[in-house]
Amino acid sequence: MPDGLWSSSPSHPPGLDCVPSFLALKFFLNEMKSLEAELNPPISKKVYNYIYNYKEHLPFKLLGILDVENIPCARDSVLYGSLGSVVAGLGHFLLTSRIRRSCDVGVGGFILVTLGCWFHCRYNYAKLRIQERIARDGIKNKILYESTHLDPERKPTTDKNSS
Amino acid sequence: MAYPFQLGLQDATSPIMEELLHFHDHALMIVFLISSLVLYIISLMLTTKLTHTSTMDAQEVETVWTILPAIILILIALPSLRILYMMDEINNPSLTVKTMGHQWYWSYEYTDYEDLNFDSYMIPTQELKPGELRLLEVDNRVVLPMEMTIRMLISSEDVLHSWAVPSLGLKTDAIPGRLNQTTLMAMRPGLYYGQCSEICGSNHSFMPIVLEMVPLSYFETWSALMV
Numbered sequence: 001m002p003d004g005l006w007s008s009s010p011s012h013p014p015g016l017d018c019v020p021s022f023l024a025l026k027f028f029l030n031e032m033k034s035l036e037a038e039l040n041p042p043i044s045k046k047v048y049n050y051i052y053n054y055k056e057h058l059p060f061k062l063l064g065i066l067d068v069e070n071i072p073c074a075r076d077s078v079l080y081g082s083l084g085s086v087v088a089g090l091g092h093f094l095l096t097s098r099i100r101r102s103c104d105v106g107v108g109g110f111i112l113v114t115l116g117c118w119f120h121c122r123y124n125y126a127k128l129r130i131q132e133r134i135a136r137d138g139i140k141n142k143i144l145y146e147s148t149h150l151d152p153e154r155k156p157t158t159d160k161n162s163s
Numbered sequence: 164m165a166y167p168f169q170l171g172l173q174d175a176t177s178p179i180m181e182e183l184l185h186f187h188d189h190a191l192m193i194v195f196l197i198s199s200l201v202l203y204i205i206s207l208m209l210t211t212k213l214t215h216t217s218t219m220d221a222q223e224v225e226t227v228w229t230i231l232p233a234i235i236l237i238l239i240a241l242p243s244l245r246i247l248y249m250m251d252e253i254n255n256p257s258l259t260v261k262t263m264g265h266q267w268y269w270s271y272e273y274t275d276y277e278d279l280n281f282d283s284y285m286i287p288t289q290e291l292k293p294g295e296l297r298l299l300e301v302d303n304r305v306v307l308p309m310e311m312t313i314r315m316l317i318s319s320e321d322v323l324h325s326w327a328v329p330s331l332g333l334k335t336d337a338i339p340g341r342l343n344q345t346t347l348m349a350m351r352p353g354l355y356y357g358q359c360s361e362i363c364g365s366n367h368s369f370m371p372i373v374l375e376m377v378p379l380s381y382f383e384t385w386s387a388l389m390v
Contacts, residue, residue: 035289039297063202066195067171071188100207107203111196118192126185 073121077114084113164296164330164356173330176349176376180332182246190239197235250332256314256346260307264317264324264337264359267366271305277390285369299356301373306385309349309376317343325360328374334360349376 061067068075089106093099145151165173175181261272265282272280286300307313317326319337327334328347335345349355357372377385 032288036297039288039291039293061170063195063198065198066191071191074188074192077192104207107200111200114192114196122185122189 072125073118076121077118080117081110081114085110088113164299164354175330175332176351176353176355177331177333177347178350179246179250180330182249183332186242186246189242193235193239253314253346254312254348256312258308258311259314259316260305261316261318262305262326262337264319264321264326264363264370266321266364267359267370269324269326269359269370269372271303273386277386279386279390281389283372285371296356298369299358299371299373301371304354304373304375306375306377306382307347307349308379308382309352311379312346312348315345315347317345322363323361324363324370326357326372327360328355328357328372330355330357331374333357336361349374352376352378 060069062078066074066078068078085106088109089102092105093102096102147154172180172184172187175184258273259275261274263270263272268282268284270280270282274280281303283301283303283305285298286295286302288297291297291300315326315333315335317335317337318341319339321339323339324337325334326337331347331349333345333347335343337343353376355374355376357374359367359370359372361367363370
């Protein structure tokens with residue numbers, strides 16, 4: 001047996017010198033699979049989400065794409081849109097007794113009300129984020145520079161010793 | 164960092180990535196509404212008994228479905244252009260770091276004050292310690308100070324590569340013979356992972372990038388130790 005057959009580094013699969021290369025490759029791949037299985041044990045999506053995302057359940061996504069739980073303003077917009085859709089559709093039906101047209105009005109109302117609430121909420125949210133950033137920077141600067149010569153609130157002291 | 168079954172973007176670390184996340188939410192809401200409308204129209208088409216085989220023109224609906232998409236595109240384009248120009252601003256960087264792409268590793272040079280350069284190779288799977296991330300860990304991380312604007316100069320020694328860190332909203336091509344520039348600023352400390360994003364050979368998937376954002380004092384200590 002050649003020296004270093006079992007003491008070689010893992011990147012050099014043992015037995016490569018005296019075993020056909022495809023068998024060595026198969027052995028190496030099996031080793032990698034078992035190592036990967038040991039490092040990443042198979043767990044369900046729910047358990048992984050619970051461990052790493054601290055959630056009791058998977059996030060709920062409307063139509064599979066819109067995460068209404070985590071996107072700011074999404075939940076409110078969709079709920080107001082649904083309310084607007086029901087009001088518009090029902091109101092149109094009560095006025096005209098036309099079912100299909102009332103459904104169309106309902107869908108149109110949903111889209112318009114959702115979009116309107118979305119833009120209104122996102123605009124206010126953007127203003128709030130800017131104010132938060134200004135406040136955060138202000139607090140940080142106050143902590144850093146309070147009572148130093150860079151403190152803007154510090155009153156300049158007059159030199160009483162000058163004659 | 165990314166996690167299994169992930170569908171959305173990673174959490175933002177830089178202000179630019181925050182803006183990109185919000186733009187993504189904005190575009191996604193518009194996509195959701197259009198998808199709802201299309202699903203509704205499909206359900207109408209499938210449930211009607213009416214047919215009309217002699218349609219010659221439909222001026223009203225054609226006007227609506229020309230003007231409405233134009234308005235939607237404008238609503239998407241305006242914030243998109245705003246972020247595009249915001250990404251190109253250079254805000255007086257405090258530090259310059261050069262990164263060179265090789266087959267198949269990255270090398271980094273901190274030459275502002277001292278001559279510091281090192282290579283960053285991926286840690287092979289069999290050498291990982293428990294808890295480390297497969298195909299993402301490197302032997303030498305890029306240590307950078309947080310809450311400071313840093314200029315990254317990116318190029319390549321051989322073939323095309325791309326230096327990407329999704330959490331910071333960065334992806335810049337490393338082109339041989341060309342110097343590309345990007346600026347980064349991380350608002351919080353931590354480890355941020357990325358991978359080469361331009362096909363560059365057999366080990367293209369095995370040359371990750373790891374940024375270690377630390378307070379300035381730690382960065383000064385680290386750079387003094389590394390020199």
